[in-house]
Amino acid sequence: MKINFLFRITLAICVLFTLHACNGAGTAPSASQAAASADGGQSTVQDDLSQKDVVKVAVGSPDHTTLVTAVKAAELVDVLSNAGPFTVFAPTNAAFDKLPAGTVTDLLKPDKKETLQDILQYHVAVAVYKPEMFQDGQVINMANGGNVTIGVKDGKVTVNGAHLLASVPASNGIVHVIDEVLLPK
């Protein structure tokens, strides 16, 4: 509970900060920008009012810079900005640091995009699993086609052994912060 609360506060501050930065340092959009339609994927939609989607939640978290870098490299930003609904298990930077040295750098190389996509999609389920819905031994199918197994012991939730640290609702689903990277079996 406490972690969750602290996390949300940190997150809120970070989101605010990031959004401000995204707005071109506060400059107003020019007339031509206002008149033109957006032409990128769904992540480029200019909307500072709606609830944050799972990507924006992650972008707003200082503990998830590696994940965000990876999501961008795997070109999954637009996918995760979609209607979903998604459950995202979001490994922290510390979780990525637990991987053997050089792993992340290697995965970010263009020729490893498919492997990276596979790993990241192994962290995404198309459905909303709220924390209270998890059951010990529950198997959840992930976007890459693989399965993860949920553990619930003494009220603590694990996914493939990784611990659930916090949960943040998003407009298109929910983000569960975890302390290890899930590797497809």
Added chain:
Amino acid sequence: MKNQHLISFITAVLCLPLLFGASGCKPKNIGSAVEGDAAQKVYVAPGKYDEFYNFVSGGFNGQISVYGIPSGRLLRIIPVFSQFAENGWGYSEETKPMLNTSHGFVPWDDSHHVALSTTNGEHDGRWAFINGNNTPRIARIDLKTFRTTEIMEIPNSSGNHSSPFLTENTEYAVAGTRFSYPLDDASSNPDVAINTYKQNFKGTVSFVGIDPQSGRMSLSFQVLLPGFNFDLSRCGRGPSHDWFFFSCYNTEQANTLLEVNASQKDKDFIMAVNWKKCEEYVKAGKGKKSKVRFAHNVYDEKTHSATSTIESETVVLDPKELKDIVYFMPCPKSPHGCDVDPTGEYICGSGKLAAVIPVFSFSKIQKAIADQNYDGDFEGIPVLKYDAVLHGEVKKPGLGPLHTEFDGKGFAYTSFFVSSEIVKWNIEKLEVVDRVPTYYSIGHLCVPGGPTRKPHGKYVIAYNKITKDRYLPTGPELTQSAQLYDISGDKMKLLLDFPTTGEPHYAEAIPASLIQPQSTKFFKIEENQHPYAARGEKEAKAFREGNKVHINMTSIRSHFTPDNIEGVKMGDEVYFHVTNLEQDWDVPHGFAVKGANNAEILIMPGETCTLKWVPDRVGVFPIYCTDFCSALHQEMQGYVRVSPKGSSVPLTFSTGNKAEPTGEAK
């Protein structure tokens, strides 16, 4: 001719900078990859025609909208399951019976899938069919008049989603239960606990026979099936002509939180039904007759009126007893689309949550059935072994596959909702050859002739669920959209966005040449057999039947006959039966009366339409033409005088009579 072409070309070229001027300041990313010749490819010069009609379902608006392709111009909205105040559909006395059901008058439905009639598996341009999902119905639209001419309710069903897909010669339209429910042996829906789904709930697929000449529908037979969700379907083609394929999800048989509970199993099913065998069993008396109640509504073009009949019998086949009519094939993760390629050999399942697209082989299915190569059964129905019926899988094609269309050149085009893209792949080799983004979250897609033996190809049209910033905003409710892509080359090219009415689900596109020459211009007045028609001004009259006042009225440029009516009294029901005497193309007249609680009506040339009006107060009320018919349209008006109950004002009618009508009028 040459000059016209030159003018079109110059206009198009001159327009290019205008169209692309705005994009100069756009960020250079995937979306701005609209090539320089896109405008020319979709530009249909004023006075020129589009190459294709695009019949697009309206989803929650219960209608069909018709667009021209490649321009994306909206040509017509055809009301089907929804009342349409614009022309009086479902409000006029003649069309109200079309919306009758066993639940009474149901003036709305959720229309999902357009199916155009075919002969030998190719478009024949005769009829369009569409399903009503909510109160299960199938409608038939006549493509001569672009009007809904028949609506039949489907009994023993709930949520008619996998419908109204047609067999190759339009022998049948199908209807499959989306929401299985507690259907008992007596075809009734008993009062049982919802959590007894597994024990009590059942689904059916219905085969609705279609008369080859008139198109008239009849409920031929129904197949009783285990309770789960039947989602989409397609007929076999060529070698698989005798078969129909349905996708099935929620084989977990969950009755709550399907978002999670219907995603438990690795595989659900594609169901193969041998409808020819079913026909034989029905003929041999192997079906069980049971009592049902369903409305069957037919519009008669001669009387310009619909009648609704409640029918009461169905024939149900039980595949647990008739072993060779239904087989299940395992299909990964909640299949949605279930699409058969033009050769009829390949059946593509699109598991919403699957990381592959499985492609099943019809010849392997036949072999597996012959060899009884089963992986057990589901409630007594054989499950064929996945590996035995699989042609192969397209690996990691994208996220959230939904639907597949075909170009007839060996390629398939699958829509991906989650990754917002269309992926083109080689059916034989199962290799992805191209992908394009859609903006955003594509649902269905349409290649002209895509679901036939001979696709017309040329374009693929994406129907997107989410548009967010793609158009000028219109408050919280935004338009949905279509996007047109050129598929004539190796790579798909985005040409055009156009907004759509309602929420398009499926759509079909057909060459204009198959429809345009047969389009009705007007109805022949001498063939008008409406019981209250006035086939000329001399037949115009007003008469009383108890408290019902009938006014057989005519309209012609630019007056009504009669246009002065007196003697209507409080407590009367007034029926304005308006016959449009025009015998000329594109001259509808409208009719409206002040205080009408229903709608106006639009009357086509030669047609009779009736608006019921129950006056709620005494006074003089104007009537007028609502369709700008002529230079003196504003003069096309009249009055109805309403007197108190018991008044002695006699019923009189006149046109051009300036004098007070004779009688006791004050």
